[in-house]
Amino acid sequence: MQDKMQDKNKTQVLTKARTGLEHLIKTAGKSLTVAGTSVARRDDPLKVTGKLKYGADYPDEGFLYGKILRSPHPHALIKSINTKKAKELEGVVAVLTAEDVPGRNGFGAIIPDQPVICGDKVRFIGDGVALVAAESEKIAHEALKLIEVDYEPLPALFDPRDAMAEGAPKIHESGNLLSDDKMVKGDVDAGFAEADVILERTYQVPFLEHAYLEPDTTMARLQPDGVMLVEGPMQAPFTTRRNVAPVLGIPINQVRVRQIHMGGGFGGKEDSPIDIGCRAAVLAWHTGRPVKISLEREEITIQTAKRHPMIMELKVGAKKDGTLTAFQGVIYDEQGAYASLGPKIPPAGGSHVHAMVMMPGPYEIPNVKVDAYLVYTNHPYGGAMRGFGAPQVHIAHEQMMDELAAELGISAVDIRRKNAFKLGSATATGQVLNQSVGLRETLEACAERFDWDRRLAECGWVDQAKTKRRGVGVAMGWYRTSIGTNGDGCGAAVHVHEDGSVLLYSGITEMGQGAFTVLPQICAEELGIEPGDVRIVQPDTDLVPESGPTVGSRSTTLMGNAIILAARQVKESLLDTASMMLMVPTERLEARGRKIYDRENPGKSLGFAAVAARTMASGKRMIGQGWWTPPPPSLDGHTGQGSPYHVYTYSTHMVQLVVDVETGEVALEDYVAAFDVGKAINPKALEGQIEGGVAMGLGYALMEEVVLDHGVTQNPSLQGYLIPTMLDVPDIQPLILEVPNEMGPYGAKGIGEMPNIPATPAILNAIAHASGGRVSRLPADPEKVFWAIREAGGPPQA
């Protein structure tokens, strides 16, 4: 055990010597001192001692409680609402309906199609039809019960294919087809004509809940100066502000959104704070008093965004040797009741377009056609969840690759070796990958560490009674850095103080991913000081520059670049001072280890703080500002061709597991996950991202599903919505490869989402390998595995 712990504590960063990547790894311009080291996470001590205060821990005194009356129907017209009795209840301060919304009665991360308070109709069970503010939570709850709503139920739609059918009832005036996107490359008919084998498969995935540990809370206060202050745990404070302002009918600069500590987000707290933030703000606006809305666990499951369910139809053609010749796909991407983060922000933003672009997988395929439909239904709505459309399509293409390999009689690893992206490959959108492409390297490194060939040979029956079989599975993945819109800019400010301490202003939020550790590391690296010298401020839209949302695996790369630019601007001022103090030209000055010194005569040096003090005393610049925008994305609206995202992270996962073929139970035994991350700024924090991501992907594979019956969520609490426990998660060995991204800080690219993406199909492939049962509709719970084995005619006997 001790040995294992020690082994785990040793972070494995593969260098060129170990992986034979000399041709790809370029030496960074200078040796790094702070970036690339496993600085301890800043929030850990507060979190593990329970001292960190979350939204629900804020004292209730002075607040009114806000509550939302939810629709009990999946689709209905609102004939009338009577709030008289509720208003008469003692302690009730406001009962609001649609006409009370002061400005735009709609919010949404992309399209404001979700009513703050529904006026004419409801579109899912959980839609908000009235808001109450009262002196206590209990009174607010009682008041909800007293509101009389007369509904006229409408036929409801729960399958995107039904909702697309001609004559289907319209959920929104604009129709049920929210987005219809296409990607066409080459000639798929010709590609299939060339193929020796053609396979067709359908895979289906359900709604998933983020299950972040911290329930949502928001607090809205109308300040004496007329500014609306909204506080809460958020991934996108600027998006919340962008919604609260028009809902109140006031300019953006009259809304202040302040971040508080966040206990997990995984994409879910991108738009849930918009929902309750707008609603609390409307209540605070009407009452003139501070309003707090806290959601209970069940309410989060029912009310807030989920991972999109998809039905994915695939057709793949290949030559006998495994070379892919054509890929055709159809995605029925279920949006649910509201647009949230599904629809396209041109050219390539939104989860739907991202799913389409990712669907053929990280493989060179000359002929591709994908039709992707994003469809409204009367279910809860799909939003962002760690992977943003990519986890779903990876489940499809990675299982398809295994099924194809089995059909061709070649190994699951070899078929990937044959087709995987390499430097210079063209993607399905025609984008030529001209830098930082380490996919094949992750496959080889993973196979070596996992010892794939040996383990493959050792699979089979575990026990003499032939009840359990061992199998192995592999899956690859790719994931973009940034979000594919033209407006993906990111700003930062670095303020050096006269004592050498630094404040870093960034709008990137900390949700457990480590941004508040990694971003100061980058700042410290650039200024030549220690990470502890930099304090990062909690995002506050009144203080920090617009940074965009904390999503899309963009923080380290985009914000990192913005911080470097900001730090360099102020550093120039400091070096100018040092140059005069040391009588050494600035070009010869080096800043590191809290010292500024002459590179040619290191003995000639000054403390960073002394230089800062003199700079301040000289009236020179103490603040640097930086703004970084990725190269402009492109994606043709008709053909889906272009370069939608500027760089990609790559990964390969391998897993060994045992299936009880009599019961369908699955037990994971071992796991290796390899990543090309460009540059690990904080290897230890990165390992945490990897382990958490794999655990999340495991949940998707084996147990997670928001179970819906006629629009009713059957498992709103965590008793019924199962996520993996420590006992379900095997030992995970992370492997970090660094194929530098020319456009990233010190070569880094995004990693937040990648780890959970290949985990799910790797596990599904291993289940199929072990048991013969291929589960094409998730989750692969014991029952589904059991019937899949039956369907396959029983487990392999060899």
Add this chain to the structure above:
Amino acid sequence: MALPFEKLHWYSKLEVADYLVPTSLPQALDMLAAHGGRARVIAGGTDVIPELRSRKLAVSALVDVSRLPDMNAIESDGADILIGGGVTHAQAAASPLIQDKAGLLATGCGWVGSPQIRNVATLAGNLVSGQPAADASVPLLALDAEVTIASAEGLRVVPLSEFFQGVGKTVLDSSREILTSIRFKALGAKQGSAYLRLGKRKAMTLPMLVCAVVATAGQDGRSIQSAAIALGPVAPVPFRERSAEQFVAGKPATPETLAQAAETATAQCTPRDSLLRGSCDYRTEMVKVFVRRGLAAALTQAGCTIG
């Protein structure tokens, strides 16, 4: 059909006017009586609190029996084992006596919830809640346990096989009665036991199926003298699978016997198709697998050779 208000709206505060902590059994019974059926006994609270929170239960007072004297014992007089009404799952799971003389119960108790839950939830509460999936109820049924119930009228002893009445319903009325102890025979030589559980994850999940078996090997070490087989939650109450028990009694311990017993074991199973717990067909199939495996494991532990 509109979804009921309670399924869509929550609030976090519990509503209990009085929380009473008696220090003796008579005092506890008096307190219950004083509330005339509107109070309820609470021990670990791991079932009561969620019911209060979801408003399935409304009470005027909770009577906390966790500090009653003489309720925390796990003892043996040689033949029998006695577990006090205040014993928690963690205590039972860690008890050398239970591990040694009622292994299936120790295993079952170890499956309940999380360490935090096991540290407060009592076996008595597990029984009184009357859930068909209760991890302690099923092994106690297989052990032929009986429970002692105290009320203002005095004490009564009820065999566990007569205790469960329906989902969430037992012969005990926890607004006026208290389960004070559980008694069963310690497993002897030539006896073995097994506790098998099917769940969607490896901890902290309600079971899709629990099968508890106590088996007694024949003198020859190759036959089955008798077996007790208990199952849950595949009917409204956990139950003993008597037909399979009768089938195996006196038979040679062969794979064929076990397989045939498994086939007969589904007679009383009436699991409903459940979106969360699985289909009737699947769980019926699993009853066969678990009865076969449970018998094999218990017989092997009893020193019986299967072949």
